[in-house]
Amino acid sequence: MQLLKDKILTDGRLLDGYVLKVDNFLNHQLDVALLDAMGAEFARRFAGVKVDKILTVEASGIAVAVMAARHFGNVPVVFAKKTESLTLDKDAYESDVYSFTKQKTYRVRVSRRYLSAGEQVLVLDDFLANGHAACGLIDIVRQAGAEVAGVGIVIEKGFQSGRALIEEAGVSRVESLAILKSIAEGKIEFA
Ligand code: 5GP
Numbered sequence: 728m729q730l731l732k733d734k735i736l737t738d739g740r741l742l743d744g745y746v747l748k749v750d751n752f753l754n755h756q757l758d759v760a761l762l763d764a765m766g767a768e769f770a771r772r773f774a775g776v777k778v779d780k781i782l783t784v785e786a787s788g789i790a791v792a793v794m795a796a797r798h799f800g801n802v803p804v805v806f807a808k809k810t811e812s813l814t815l816d817k818d819a820y821e822s823d824v825y826s827f828t829k830q831k832t833y834r835v836r837v838s839r840r841y842l843s844a845g846e847q848v849l850v851l852d853d854f855l856a857n858g859h860a861a862c863g864l865i866d867i868v869r870q871a872g873a874e875v876a877g878v879g880i881v882i883e884k885g886f887q888s889g890r891a892l893i894e895e896a897g898v899s900r901v902e903s904l905a906i907l908k909s910i911a912e913g914k915i916e917f918a
Contacts, residue, residue: 728764728765728768728904728905730761730764731761731764731765731881731882731904731905732905732917734749734752734758734761735747735749735882735905735915736915738751738752739915741910741913741915744910744911744912744913745884745910746828747854747882747884747907747910747915749882753787753790753791753853753881753882754787754853757790759794762790762791762794763794763797765791765794765795765881765904766791766794766795766796766797766798767798768904769795769798769799769849769851769879769902769904770795770798770799772879772902773799773849773876773877773879773900773902776847776849776876776877776900777847777876778799778802778847778848778849778876779802779846779847779848779876780802780803780804780805780842780846780847780848780849780873781795781796781799781802781803781804781805781848781849781850781851782804782805782806782807782837782842782848782849782850782851782864782867782868783804783805783806783807783850783851783852783864784806784807784809784835784852784860784863784864785806785807785808785809787852787853787854788806788851788852788853789804789806791851791852791853791881792804792806792851795849795851795879799849803841805837805841805842807835807836807837807863807864807867808835808836808837809833809834809835811834811836818838818839818840819836819837819838819839820836820837820839820842820867820870820871821834821835821836821867822834822835822863822864822866822867822870823835823863824859824860824862824863825857825859826859826860827856827857827859828856835860835863835864835867837867837871839871842867842868842871842873843871843872843873844871844872844873845872845873845874846871846873846874847873847874847876848868848873848874848875848876849875849876849877849878849879850864850865850868850875850877850878850879851878851879851880852864852878852879852880852881853880853881853882854880854881854882854883854884855878855880855882855883855884855887855889855890855893855901855903856884856887856889857887857888857889857892858887858888858889858890858891858892858893859889859892861878861880861889861892861893862892862893862896865878865893865896865898875898876900877898877900877901877902878893878898878900878901878902879901879902879903879904880901880902880903880904881903881904881905882903882904882905882907883901883903883905883906883907884907884910885903885906885907885908885918886907886908886909886910890903905917906918
């Protein structure tokens with residue numbers, strides 16, 4: 728998606744050689760017009776795929792998923808929670824996710840009320856790196872007896888193994904709006 732690639736080139740900042748900071752349009756401040764265009768692009772790419780619900784993970788996935796849902800006929804958006812809280816149903820699907828950027832494992836949870844057997848669920852997230860976050864969400868969809876309609880990603884780090892991990896999990900439909908080939912030596916290159 729050219730609009731997104733242009734935005735990454737003008738506003739993205741590289742940290743430690745392997746992390747792309749996009750805080751001013753995706754991860755902290757939100758560019759609503761761009762998010763809306765991303766939602767339209769996801770809908771175009773997944774045209775013809777039945778999507779009953781969109782599943783993402785807090786926090787940055789929420790804006791992406793909500794704007795996308797507007798283009799998928801206002802399907803409900805469910806976001807996995809990363810922290811345990813009194814307000815979250817005790818009866819939840821859970822999956823452990825290792826975060827390479829945070830160097831720790833966290834647990835994601837979705838109340839059993841909000842995913843049902845037989846539903847076609849589109850998994851969306853902001854970044855794909857090693858694929859653990861996406862695979863945690865795929866695991867939760869399957870625990871519910873629902874099906875993964877596909878995985879949609881805003882920015883894929885194509886030099887990491889995330890796509891392969893998702894494909895190994897049996898999901899062949901992975902759509903990324905921008906794929907980074909390299910972010911080495913302070914230079915951003917797209918695939
Ligand atoms: P994975 O589980 O695929 O290794 O990593 C995906 C998650 O890690 C994303 O949801 C995102 O929060 C975070 N992440 C991984 N790499 C980057 C990066 O280069 N920049 C940003 N902003 N987040 C990243």
